[in-house]
Amino acid sequence: MLAPLLLGALAVLLAWPVPLLLAGARWTRRSPAAALVLWQAIAIAGGLSMIGALLTFGLQPYGDHLVAGILGLVRGQGEADFWHVFAIAGAVLLTGHLLLNLVLTVVTAERDRRRHAQLLMLLSTPGADGSRVLDSPAPVAYCLPGALSSVTVVSAGLIDLLDEPGMLAVIEHEKAHVRQRHDVVLVAFRAWYMSLPWFPIAYRAQHEVGLLVELLADDHARRAVDDAVLAETITRVGEGHGASDALATRVERLGPDARPLPHPVEALVVAAAVSLLAVPTLLLLAPAVADLAALSA
Numbered sequence: 001m002l003a004p005l006l007l008g009a010l011a012v013l014l015a016w017p018v019p020l021l022l023a024g025a026r027w028t029r030r031s032p033a034a035a036l037v038l039w040q041a042i043a044i045a046g047g048l049s050m051i052g053a054l055l056t057f058g059l060q061p062y063g064d065h066l067v068a069g070i071l072g073l074v075r076g077q078g079e080a081d082f083w084h085v086f087a088i089a090g091a092v093l094l095t096g097h098l099l100l101n102l103v104l105t106v107v108t109a110e111r112d113r114r115r116h117a118q119l120l121m122l123l124s125t126p127g128a129d130g131s132r133v134l135d136s137p138a139p140v141a142y143c144l145p146g147a148l149s150s151v152t153v154v155s156a157g158l159i160d161l162l163d164e165p166g167m168l169a170v171i172e173h174e175k176a177h178v179r180q181r182h183d184v185v186l187v188a189f190r191a192w193y194m195s196l197p198w199f200p201i202a203y204r205a206q207h208e209v210g211l212l213v214e215l216l217a218d219d220h221a222r223r224a225v226d227d228a229v230l231a232e233t234i235t236r237v238g239e240g241h242g243a244s245d246a247l248a249t250r251v252e253r254l255g256p257d258a259r260p261l262p263h264p265v266e267a268l269v270v271a272a273a274v275s276l277l278a279v280p281t282l283l284l285l286a287p288a289v290a291d292l293a294a295l296s297a
Contacts, residue, residue, distance in 0.1 A: 003052075003053075003065065003066075003283050003284070003287075004053050004054075004056045004057035004060075005053075006283055007049045007050075007052045007053035007056060007280060007283055007284075008049070008057075010045070010046075010049040010279060010280060011046060011049035011050040011053055014042050014045055014046035014049060015046055015050070015199070015201065016201060019039075019042055019201045019204065019205055020201060020204070022035070022038065022039065022042070022208070023201070023204045023205070023207075027261060027265075028208070028212065029215060029249055029252075029253050030253070030258070030259065030260050030261045031260060031261040031265075031266050031269065032212040032213075032215035032216045032219070033216060033219075033266075034261065034266045034269040034270055034273075035208075035212055035269070036185070036209065036212045036213070036216070037269070037270055037273045038269055038270075038272065038273045038276075039189075039205060039208065039209055039212070040185070040188075040273070041272075041273035041274070041276040041277050042205075042273075042276060043188070043189070043192055043205065044277060045276040045277050045279065045280050047098060048277075048280040048281065048284070049280045050094060051091050051094055051095055052066070052280055052283065052284045054087045054088070054090045054091035054094065055069075055087070055088065055091040056069070056283075056284070057084065057087045058080065058084045058085065058086075058087030058088035058089075058090075058091060059072070059073060059084075059088065060084060061078040061080040061081075061084055062077060062078040062080070063077075063078070064287065065287035065288055065291070066284050066285070066287070066288065067285070067287075067288035067291075068287075068288065068291070073088075097195060098191075098195050101191050101194045101195040102188070102191040102195075104191075104194070105187055105190055105191035105194055106187055106191070109183075109187050109190075113144065113145070113146065116144060117144060117146070117151075120132055120134075120144065120151070120153065123135075124153065127154060129152075129171065130151065130152070131151065131152040131153065131154055131171070132152070132153045132154075133153075133154055133155070133156060133159070134153060134154070134155045134156065135155075135156050136155040136156060136157055137155075137156070137157040137160075138155055138157050138240055139155060139157045139158040139161045139162075139236070139237045139240040139241075140153070140154065140155040140157065140158055141153065141154045141155070141158055141170045141171075141173075141174055141237070142174065143175070143178050145177070145178050145181070145183040150178040152171060152174045152175065152178075154167075154170065154171075157240070158170065158237065161236060161237070161240075162233060162236065162237075165225050165226075165233075166229065166232070166233040166236070168224055168225055169221045169225045169229055169230045169233045170221075170233060170237070172220060172221040172223070172224045172225070173217045173218060173220065173221040174217070175220070176216065176217035176219075176220030176221065177213065177217050179220075180213075180216060180217075180220075182213040182216070182217070185209060185213060186206075186209065186210065186213065189205055189206045190206060192205065192206070193205070193206045210246075211246050211249065214246065214250060215249075215250065215253065218230060218234075218250055218253075218254070222254075227254040227255075228254075230254055231250075231251045231254040231255070234247060234250050234251055234254075235247075235251055
């Protein structure tokens, strides 16, 4: 069977060289939405490929493809040696490990969010547009998302620092995080990192996705204020937190020389993401579909 080899090769590519190249690419700043779709496709396809390679190899003694192998294993048809049993056990353990870390990350994030919300109600006062205002001189703004409701938090220092257009830019930026559910995306990549903390690319992916959601929120804020206003706001708020590459990137892409990716190029990126998801899916399920088609013919 070629499926285990092809899935294994794809898993290796998506585990190291492909995300490493994407993390170092500069075009992602020009089209954060397409880049975020590609990152998610890499993560999902990489997981499918790793688990699929182990399963298809381990089930070889029981059937010609994944579905036949599972049915053969359930029916007790065939006999596997040590390496096939080891591969099946590895697939089961890896799947359980990834799912368990996802559940634990979601539960921990929700628990922390509830504690944060309780403290926020005690330490803040109601602000305009349903926001909460912290009595702090530091310029701070963030969103606290929830399953049913969310709240935008700003500090008194931020209100004193910015004028009305600047505050509008901040509020629209934070609203974008809530509306586009960036918290869900960040939790998923945090779970990936927690599952594979020894895997350097998992940290890079989490870092890159964190920047991309900030750029997406900036793009939403640009609909409400001029790019110059948004860039000035990011700079003034950033001065209170120290310079960073992320802040420099956010400001740079708002300059007059910055250009988004052409739509045909964005379409190619999205098509590449869809292809990444389709390849392991077809390798796993296409033989079973072909068998069914042959039986019904």
